[in-house]
Amino acid sequence: MALIDAPDRETGDAAAAPPPGLGELFVAFAKMSLAGFGGVLVWARQAIVDRHRWMTAEEFNETFALCHFLPGPNIVNLSVVFGSRFRGIPGAIVAFAGLLGPPVLIVTVLAVLYARYGEIEVLRRVLAGVSCAAIGLLLAVVFKMLVPLLRRREPVALALFAGVFVAVGVLRLPMPWVLAAAVPLSIGASFMLRRRAA
Structure with a gap:
């Protein structure tokens, strides 16, 4: 899985990537939200720290810790804080729109379908399997976020x-x-x- 195979920046020694543009912010957060079955945190950390190298692991942990103390969902707070850090208010708006736009459209369609076909037993089993995978991904990212703290x-x-x-x-x-x-x-x-x- 890419989450495990991707190079890590736990110590922050690797060269930082140039700051993302507005389009790049939107696409990155849209991809995170579309990949984030069961939670976007796993994919946000992978994209921001491992793939794009926009932050070190410690910077990501500190930013995410700040987002815990703000009202609202943590990952939404992260998109706003991250976007504003690199591109100001326009960056915050674009990252927020990228994170929430695609899922809102998909969930609206799925809600209509679920209201009509939600009692099918096969669908319930599929959703139970997806929830197990989501818990596994969450535990994996919690461990990766804990590593810098343990190293210090x-x-x-x-x-x-x-x-x-x-x-x-x-x-x-x-x-x-x-x-x-x-x-x-x-x-x-x-x-x-x-x-x-x-």
Whole structure:
């Protein structure tokens, strides 16, 4: 699969590609959205980091982390933040349109078809298989995003990661409360680590 075979930029040593133009932004995000069965994050990371080399793995993780703290779907936030980073407001609009335009058209057609034929047993089995593949892709990209954090071997960052995972994933605490505690702790820890490194 291209997700595994593509060269990686975990350390950021490879030469960065030139910034994308508006047309390139639209096409790239449209391809991500059309490939993103079960979630676009997998394909967004592959395209931005591995294929086009527009960001390093760490830059992508930092940008995606920012998008978690903004209201709205994370991947939509990523398209707006990424587009505006390279091409300003027009870039944000174009990346957003590329991400949402094609799926909206396809889902509208599929909704009409599903309303008519959704009770067919074969269709239900196909959808169950697609959902399993989507979970596998999501786990693969989570692991790839975790690698730069593990390579730095910063115990504070790993402790914060583990704490948030346990709080939300295991203890089922409300995400807003966990983020309200984790964000200031993360910012403070990052500030102290940079001061110590300087």
